[in-house]
Amino acid sequence: MEKLIDIFNxxxxxxxxxxxxxLVDGRYLDSLTILSLITELEDxxxxxxxxxxxxxxxxxxxxxxxxxxxxxxx
Amino acid sequence: MSYFSILYLLAFLPLVIIIxxxxxxxxxxxxLLIASFIFYFIYSKWLVIYLLLSILxxxxxxxxxxxxxxxxxxxxxxxxxxxxxxxxxxxxxxxLILLVTIIFNVAFLFxxxxxxxxxxxxxxxxxxxxxxxxxxISFYTLEALxxxxxIYHEKYKAEKNLLKIMLYLSFFPTIVEGxxxxxxxxxDTIYAGDKITYQGFCYGAQRILYGLFKxxxxxxxxxxxxxIVFQDYVRFxxxxxxxxxxxxxxxxxxxxxxxxxxxxxxxxxFNIKIPENFRQPFFSKNIAEFWSRWHxxxxxxxxxxxxxxxxxxxxxxxxxxxVKKVFNNRVSSLLMGAIALFVVWSLNxxxxxxxxxxxxxxxxxxxxxxxxxxxxxxxxxxxxxxxxNRENIFIKIIRIVKTWFxxxxxxxxxxxxxxxxxxxxxxxxxxxxxxxxxxxxxxTLGLDIKDYIIMAIALIVIFIISIxxxxxxxVRDSLSKKNIVLRWACFYLLIFSIIIFGAxxxxxxxxxxxxxxF
Numbered sequence: 001m002e003k004l005i006d007i008f009n010x011x012x013x014x015x016x017x018x019x020x021x022x023l024v025d026g027r028y029l030d031s032l033t034i035l036s037l038i039t040e041l042e043d044x045x046x047x048x049x050x051x052x053x054x055x056x057x058x059x060x061x062x063x064x065x066x067x068x069x070x071x072x073x074x
Numbered sequence: 075m076s077y078f079s080i081l082y083l084l085a086f087l088p089l090v091i092i093i094x095x096x097x098x099x100x101x102x103x104x105x106l107l108i109a110s111f112i113f114y115f116i117y118s119k120w121l122v123i124y125l126l127l128s129i130l131x132x133x134x135x136x137x138x139x140x141x142x143x144x145x146x147x148x149x150x151x152x153x154x155x156x157x158x159x160x161x162x163x164x165x166x167x168x169x170l171i172l173l174v175t176i177i178f179n180v181a182f183l184f185x186x187x188x189x190x191x192x193x194x195x196x197x198x199x200x201x202x203x204x205x206x207x208x209x210x211i212s213f214y215t216l217e218a219l220x221x222x223x224x225i226y227h228e229k230y231k232a233e234k235n236l237l238k239i240m241l242y243l244s245f246f247p248t249i250v251e252g253x254x255x256x257x258x259x260x261x262d263t264i265y266a267g268d269k270i271t272y273q274g275f276c277y278g279a280q281r282i283l284y285g286l287f288k289x290x291x292x293x294x295x296x297x298x299x300x301x302i303v304f305q306d307y308v309r310f311x312x313x314x315x316x317x318x319x320x321x322x323x324x325x326x327x328x329x330x331x332x333x334x335x336x337x338x339x340x341x342x343x344f345n346i347k348i349p350e351n352f353r354q355p356f357f358s359k360n361i362a363e364f365w366s367r368w369h370x371x372x373x374x375x376x377x378x379x380x381x382x383x384x385x386x387x388x389x390x391x392x393x394x395x396x397v398k399k400v401f402n403n404r405v406s407s408l409l410m411g412a413i414a415l416f417v418v419w420s421l422n423x424x425x426x427x428x429x430x431x432x433x434x435x436x437x438x439x440x441x442x443x444x445x446x447x448x449x450x451x452x453x454x455x456x457x458x459x460x461x462x463n464r465e466n467i468f469i470k471i472i473r474i475v476k477t478w479f480x481x482x483x484x485x486x487x488x489x490x491x492x493x494x495x496x497x498x499x500x501x502x503x504x505x506x507x508x509x510x511x512x513x514x515x516x517x518t519l520g521l522d523i524k525d526y527i528i529m530a531i532a533l534i535v536i537f538i539i540s541i542x543x544x545x546x547x548x549v550r551d552s553l554s555k556k557n558i559v560l561r562w563a564c565f566y567l568l569i570f571s572i573i574i575f576g577a578x579x580x581x582x583x584x585x586x587x588x589x590x591x592f
Contacts (some may be wrong), residue, residue, distance in 0.1 A: 051386055
C-alpha cells in the first residue's frame with residue numbers, strides 16, 4: 001500500500017486521495033492521469049491491467065485500486 | 075415517424091402504453107419488441123433485414139464465445155495441458171469469432187454510410203449507388219460492437235434469450251438517435267415488464283414535454299435563419315455568419331438534447347432507465363470537459379473501446395516506454411494519450427458523417443484537446459504563480475465563454491455543406507467583419523422581435539433548470555413534493571407554452587432529426 005501512496009503523491013491531485021471515494025466520477029482522475037497511473041501500477045507491481053478493468057468502480061478510490069492490484073496479482 | 079411527430083406522441087406511444095399495461099408482465103417485453111419493429115418498419119421498411127442480421131450475428135457470436143469459454147474452463151479443470159497454453163488457444167478462437175462478427179457488422183455500416191465517400195476519394199468510376207441507410211445504423215452498430223467486446227472480455231455472460239438481444243438493439247425510443255446503451259446497463263429493466271406507475275408516467279411525460287419545449291420553441295424557431303445563413307453565406311457579413319454558427323449550436327443542442335428528453339422520458343414511462351446523453355455541456359470550462367458532457371454515451375463508447383485499448387496496446391506501449399526512458403512519465407503518458415486520441419477523433423469525425431468537413435471536425439477537436447493536455451499544467455503553474463484563482467466565478471465565466479467560441483467554430487464546420495464552405499465561412503467572419511446591415515438581417519431572416527423575446531425567455535428557463543441540475547437538484551423530485559395546484563400549474567404552463575409559443579405553422583420549418591442521419 002505504501003508504494004501505491006507514493007505513486008498517488010506523484011500525481012499531485014487536487015483532492016485528499018486517501019479519503020476520496022469518487023476519484024473518477026468526481027473527475028479528479030482524467031483519462032491521461034489514469035493512463036499514467038496504469039503504467040506506474042504495472043511497472044511497480046508487475047501486473048497487467050486489462051482494458052476491461054479500466055472502469056470507474058475500480059479507480060474511484062485508493063482502496064478499490066489496491067483491491068484491483070491484489071486481485072490481479074493473485 | 076419522428077419522436078416529435080403527432081403520430082408518435084399522440085398515437086403510437088399512447089397505444090403502446092395502453093397495450094403494455096393491460097397485458098400480463100410476461101407478455102409486456104414482447105409488446106415492446108413488436109412496437110419496436112413496427113416503429114422501425116415505418117421508418118426503414120425492408121431495411122429492417124439489416125438490423126435483424128446484426129442482431130442474429132451478435133447473438134450467435136455471443137453464444138459461440140460462451141461455448142468456447144465453457145470448453146476452456148472444462149479443459150482448465152482437467153489440467154492435462156499447460157494452463158497458459160489452454161487459455162491462449164481458446165482466446166484465439168474467440169478472437170477469430172469476434173473479428174469475423176465485427177467485420178460482418180462494420181461492413182453494413184461501411185456499405186451504407188461510407189462507400190460513396192471512399193469511391194469519390196479514390197476517384198473510382200463505378201456507379202455511385204444511391205441508397206437509403208437503415209435508420210439508426212450508426213447507433214445500433216456501436217451497441218452491437220459493445221456487446222461483442224464485453225462478451226469477448228467476459229464482462230458478463232452471453233444472452234441465451236434471442237428476444238432480449240432483439241429488444242436491446244431495436245428498442246424504439248433509442249433506435250434512431252441513441253443514447254448508445256450497454257447491454258448490462260439496460261438488460262434488467264428493458265425486459266422486466268414492470269407495470270407503469272403513476273410516478274413513472276408523470277416523470278416520463280414531464281421529460282417529454284421538456285424535450286418538446288426545447289425543440290419547438292427554440293430549435294424550430296432558429297431553423298430558417300440557420301438554413302439561409304449556411305446556404306447563402308456569401309451574402310452576409312462576418313457577424314451574421316458568426317451569429318449563424320451560434321444559432322446552429324443552440325439549435326443542435328435543443329434538437330438533440332430535446333430528442334434525448336423524449337427518448338429517456340418515453341423509456342421512463344415503461345420503468346426503463348436509459349443513460350443520460352448530456353450534462354449541461356455549455357458549463358464546460360474547456361473542450362475536453364465539453365466532450366465529457368456532450369453526447370456522453372458516444373464519448374464513453376470511444377473511451378472504453380478505442381481510447382484505452384489503443385493507448386495500452388503493445389505497439390503504443392513500446393513507443394512510450396522508449397519515450398519514458400528518454401524523457402519522463404508525463405511526456406510518455408501525453409504521447410500515449412495523443413496517439414489514442416488521434417485514432418478516437420479520426421473515427422469520431424467519420425462516425426458523424428462521410429465528408430471532409432466531418433473529418434476536419436474530428437481533428438479540430440483532437441487538436442484542441444491535445445493542446446489542452448499539453449498546456450494545462452503550464453497554465454495551472456502560471457495561475458498559481460500570479461495567485462489567480464481559477465475557480466473564481468469571473469475566471470470561470472471567461473473560461474466558459476472561451477470554450478463556447480471554440481464550440482461555435484467547430485459546429486460551423488459540422489453544419490457546413492462542405493469543408494470548403496466551412497473554411498470560406500470562417501474566413502468571412504474575420505475578413506468581412508462589419509456591422510453594416512446587421513440589424514436588418516437579424517430581424518428579417520425568419521426571426522422578428524417577438525421571436526427573440528420568446529427564445530430569450532425559453533433560454534432563461536432552460537438556463538435556470540440547468541443550474542439546478544448542475545447543483546444536483548432533481549427538478550422533477552422537487553416539483554413532485556409541491557402541492558397539487560402548483561404541480562399542475564407547471565404542467566399546464568409547459569403544455570400551453572409549447573402550443574402558444576411553439577414555432578410551427580406558416581413561416582416556420584421544423585428541424586429534421588439531425589442525428590438520425592448519422
